[in-house]
Amino acid sequence: MSRVEVRNLWKEYGDQVVLERITMDVAPHSFVSLVGPSGCGKSTFLRMLLSQEKPTRGSILVDGQPLADEPQPDRGVVFQKYSVFPHLTAVENVALGQEFARAPFTGRLFGRARRAALHEAGALLEGVGLGDARGKYPAQLSGGMQQRLAIAQALARKPRILLLDEPFGALDPGIRADIHDLMLSVWWDTRMTVFMVSHDLREAFYLGTRVVAFDRPTEKDASRFGARITFDIALDPAAPIKERLREAEHGSATDELGEELAAMAAQADRDDPAPGSTTRRDDPASRDGETA
Amino acid sequence: MTRLVNRHPDRPTRLLLAMLPFALLIAAYAIGSDLRLAENPNDKLLPSFRALGDAIERMAFTPDKRTGDYLLWVDTVASLTRIGGGVAIATVFGLLVGVSVGLLPYARATLGGFLSAVAMIPPLAILPILFILFGLGELSKFVLVFAGIGPFIARDIAMRVAELPTEQIIKAQTLGASTWQICTRVVLPQVWPRLMDSVRLSLGAAWLFLIAAEAVASQDGLGYRIFLMRRYLAMDVILPYVAWITVLAFSFDWLLRALQTRLFPWFALEGGSR
Numbered sequence: 001m002s003r004v005e006v007r008n009l010w011k012e013y014g015d016q017v018v019l020e021r022i023t024m025d026v027a028p029h030s031f032v033s034l035v036g037p038s039g040c041g042k043s044t045f046l047r048m049l050l051s052q053e054k055p056t057r058g059s060i061l062v063d064g065q066p067l068a069d070e071p072q073p074d075r076g077v078v079f080q081k082y083s084v085f086p087h088l089t090a091v092e093n094v095a096l097g098q099e100f101a102r103a104p105f106t107g108r109l110f111g112r113a114r115r116a117a118l119h120e121a122g123a124l125l126e127g128v129g130l131g132d133a134r135g136k137y138p139a140q141l142s143g144g145m146q147q148r149l150a151i152a153q154a155l156a157r158k159p160r161i162l163l164l165d166e167p168f169g170a171l172d173p174g175i176r177a178d179i180h181d182l183m184l185s186v187w188w189d190t191r192m193t194v195f196m197v198s199h200d201l202r203e204a205f206y207l208g209t210r211v212v213a214f215d216r217p218t219e220k221d222a223s224r225f226g227a228r229i230t231f232d233i234a235l236d237p238a239a240p241i242k243e244r245l246r247e248a249e250h251g252s253a254t255d256e257l258g259e260e261l262a263a264m265a266a267q268a269d270r271d272d273p274a275p276g277s278t279t280r281r282d283d284p285a286s287r288d289g290e291t292a
Numbered sequence: 293m294t295r296l297v298n299r300h301p302d303r304p305t306r307l308l309l310a311m312l313p314f315a316l317l318i319a320a321y322a323i324g325s326d327l328r329l330a331e332n333p334n335d336k337l338l339p340s341f342r343a344l345g346d347a348i349e350r351m352a353f354t355p356d357k358r359t360g361d362y363l364l365w366v367d368t369v370a371s372l373t374r375i376g377g378g379v380a381i382a383t384v385f386g387l388l389v390g391v392s393v394g395l396l397p398y399a400r401a402t403l404g405g406f407l408s409a410v411a412m413i414p415p416l417a418i419l420p421i422l423f424i425l426f427g428l429g430e431l432s433k434f435v436l437v438f439a440g441i442g443p444f445i446a447r448d449i450a451m452r453v454a455e456l457p458t459e460q461i462i463k464a465q466t467l468g469a470s471t472w473q474i475c476t477r478v479v480l481p482q483v484w485p486r487l488m489d490s491v492r493l494s495l496g497a498a499w500l501f502l503i504a505a506e507a508v509a510s511q512d513g514l515g516y517r518i519f520l521m522r523r524y525l526a527m528d529v530i531l532p533y534v535a536w537i538t539v540l541a542f543s544f545d546w547l548l549r550a551l552q553t554r555l556f557p558w559f560a561l562e563g564g565s566r
Contacts, residue, residue: 050462050466052462070465071462071465071466072465072466072468073466073467073468075466076466077462077463077466079459079463081457081459082457082459082460082463083459083463084463085460085463085464085478085482086482086558086561086562087481087482087556087558087559088481088558096464096467096477097467097468099477100464100467100468100469100470100473100477101468104470104473105472106476107469107472107473107476107477108476108477137557137558137561138558139558139561139562140561153463153467154466156467157466157467157468159466
């Protein structure tokens with residue numbers, strides 16, 4: 001549960017401006033959905049929140065403190081894939097965080113400490129519905145179960161901020177619905193501030209308490225202008241979630257914005273990769289998400 | 293009519309087919325040997341199976357008249373010690389250097405280019421240098437095997453480590469891992485099965501360098517014996533030796549593969565060996 005302030009953030013790769021003038025205040029325990037066409041820099045933004053990349057200009061503050069310059073356990077992450085370690089079983093994947101914390105040199109717990117860590121990890125697995133899969137390797141789990149595992153693993157160090165990079169993009173719709181509900185209850189129980197990159201507007205509105213859209217202001221000379229925040233829609237976190245979704249779909253208040261966003265998403269699908277855009281930074285994984 | 297690409301042999305057929313090339317080779321040898329021996333009973337090029345058997349009996353199960361040693365076993369022990377030592381040093385070197393280069397940007401900047409250059413040096417071209425530097429004893433043979441495969445293993449491991457998804461390394465950091473912990477809990481466990489692959493692939497080259505070193509300067513060893521026997525055109529000894537080396541090399545390959553499946557079940561699940 002943390003307040004996040006983004007102050008006039010720019011990201012450039014050489015001559016290419018990816019993001020410019022990004023400023024936002026995020027209240028504690030928000031669920032921020034980041035949407036926008038491919039290559040608009042939303043994943044880059046997430047990587048900066050993760051300290052995987054550094055902003056060219058501007059700063060990010062968490063509870064008033066500047067972000068550490070490398071990834072830390074205060075910020076958990078779930079990627080679209082490769083989030084879990086293939087050589088560890090489900091329960092070992094989740095216990096790993098505790099082992100890192102308590103065994104600085106070996107990174108490995110033994111005896112009673114190990115049993116305790118595994119027990120704790122087992123409870124987390126139960127919580128995400130993977131109680132029966134504790135001894136299985138990730139390759140033996142379905143895509144949805146792997147993402148559940150990744151969520152449990154990210155929770156192990158009790159991060160205050162959780163970053164999700166299209167975590168459900170590759171999942172089947174039915175499985176997605178279940179894991180959405182899991183995500184919401186996790187978010188609610190842990191009081192984390194969540195940032196989620198998504199290509200799916202329905203998902204963005206369903207899960208988010210706030211939907212932030214990135215886009216470039218102009219079509220030509222795209223690389224000279226970075227993407228900015230084009231829409232920033234606060235949704236009432238208190239409104240029952242299903243209601244918010246219905247609102248998003250049939251929309252009264254957000255009707256106009258919803259259409260605009262839908263058009264944007266349609267365009268992203270059409271010209272993917274967007275010409276002159278930052279596809280270089282947009283890894284193939286995130287593009288898979290659109291087709292899924 | 294099913295397409296050829298869709299037709300799979302059943303298990304007994306597969307076994308039979310797998311043995312077929314071996315059987316053909318042996319049959320071809322037997323025929324060739326018979327024909328030549330029928331023409332000239334003293335022909336040395338393709339000795340009869342009986343002559344091969346006699347040679348094996350002489351080399352493996354009869355003490356040498358001069359030294360009282362069983363030559364095949366003495367040679368085998370000498371060669372295995374050399375190749376084992378060389379491969380072991382190369383593996384340790386390859387692991388340490390490869391993981392550092394693959395994981396640490398500073399190590400990559402320092403050693404990456406150097407390693408690529410060194411790996412291009414033909415090991416046999418520096419054989420004379422090794423003999424001058426390290427003498428004609430055991431050391432130069434270890435060094436040749438090491439120089440032949442060490443850089444290859446290091447480069448291979450560096451590439452395998454670099455291939456690990458960035459997501460994993462980032463994820464480990466968000467779980468609080470230090471560089472050392474990333475190394476011991478994320479990278480090394482995933483490198484072990486790949487290291488075994490790398491060693492398997494380099495074993496062929498290791499034998500090549502071992503036999504080259506033994507051929508040039510040695511008192512014993514499988515390579516030494518083959519080149520010694522060449523002077524007498526003693527094909528009846530050379531052929532069993534070659535077969536024996538093949539059996540040894542094949543066994544190691546098989547053993548490493550079996551160990552890999554046994555020790556790293558997750559690796560096969562992920563898509564496994566080449």
